[in-house]
Amino acid sequence: MDMLTKLYAPEPTLSCEYFPPKSPAGWGTLYATLAAAQELNLDFASVTYGAGGSTRRKTLSLVERLQNELTIDAMAHLTCVGHSRDELDGILLQMKEDNIPAVMALRGDPPKGSTHFEPHPDGFSYANELIEFIRSRYDFKIGCACYPEGHVESANVQQDIDFLKLKQECGADFTVTQLFFDNEDFYRFRDAARAAGVTMPILAGIMPVTAVKQISRFQSLCGCSIPSKLSTLLTADSETSIVERGIAYGVEQVQDLLDNGIEGIHLYTLNKSYSSAAIIAELHKHGYYTTD
Numbered sequence: 001m002d003m004l005t006k007l008y009a010p011e012p013t014l015s016c017e018y019f020p021p022k023s024p025a026g027w028g029t030l031y032a033t034l035a036a037a038q039e040l041n042l043d044f045a046s047v048t049y050g051a052g053g054s055t056r057r058k059t060l061s062l063v064e065r066l067q068n069e070l071t072i073d074a075m076a077h078l079t080c081v082g083h084s085r086d087e088l089d090g091i092l093l094q095m096k097e098d099n100i101p102a103v104m105a106l107r108g109d110p111p112k113g114s115t116h117f118e119p120h121p122d123g124f125s126y127a128n129e130l131i132e133f134i135r136s137r138y139d140f141k142i143g144c145a146c147y148p149e150g151h152v153e154s155a156n157v158q159q160d161i162d163f164l165k166l167k168q169e170c171g172a173d174f175t176v177t178q179l180f181f182d183n184e185d186f187y188r189f190r191d192a193a194r195a196a197g198v199t200m201p202i203l204a205g206i207m208p209v210t211a212v213k214q215i216s217r218f219q220s221l222c223g224c225s226i227p228s229k230l231s232t233l234l235t236a237d238s239e240t241s242i243v244e245r246g247i248a249y250g251v252e253q254v255q256d257l258l259d260n261g262i263e264g265i266h267l268y269t270l271n272k273s274y275s276s277a278a279i280i281a282e283l284h285k286h287g288y289y290t291t292d
Helices: 003-007 024-037 053-068 085-097 127-137 157-170 183-195 213-222 228-235 242-259 273-285
Strands: 013-018 044-047 074-079 102-106 141-146 174-177 202-206 264-268
Touching: 003 141, 013 024, 013 202, 013 273, 024 053, 024 273, 044 053, 044 102, 053 074, 053 085, 074 085, 074 127, 085 127, 102 127, 127 141, 127 157, 141 157, 157 174, 157 183, 174 264, 183 202, 183 242, 202 242, 228 242, 242 264, 242 273, 264 273
Parallel strands: 013 044, 013 264, 044 074, 074 102, 102 141, 141 174, 174 202, 202 264
Antiparallel strands: none
């Protein structure tokens, strides 16, 4: 069963996200994580992307390894940042030659040190333009991003829903949410998106908390809200580590999503195998996913 068939099947998909490390030690950690990933029965894995040449090559190399050596369906992130149309076409052609089946098409964040996004003079300003470009030239499965609590640059959540529908109209096959910790935010967004005509699968992006300091960083980067239950869990006087509490919260959050008809779970791993693997093990244990 190919990736797109899985995404539209009745059973929810299970996927993880990785990123190209910046140090040799980071690569060692990632390879250990990827070795464990083969045992998780993932439907696909995605790899994030940087606009710099070396980072871009590492993304393509990692995705190619996932796809062709580890035989995990792989999706490469691709952003508009710093690229002309010809450069993007060259990257997409390389992906096609490497047998990569899917692309996560994103506008991308402003480069480090910049406060706002500036498109390449011969590039794209918005993700929907990149999606349309890919769809007109290639047969990749195309993913896009969505924001249950609103993108930090959007006026409101409805504007994000309008943009999401536009991405669908331009050729996106599915969407993955920004991380969130309150499922009610997701349900409100999903219901409003469906009412607006968004029919493609909406996968829930979940990040297990592994450190208290992550919380303020999440809030500053993506504006996600932190439910009081999670705040209490992370500050409670307990012998249980923050990692274990983060796993417990993640399991509860994901089980609730699956019980409420979510089409897929996408775990942001931060290249660490333990928390995501522990959550997946609990899901297997309780019959949400099989290991076949």
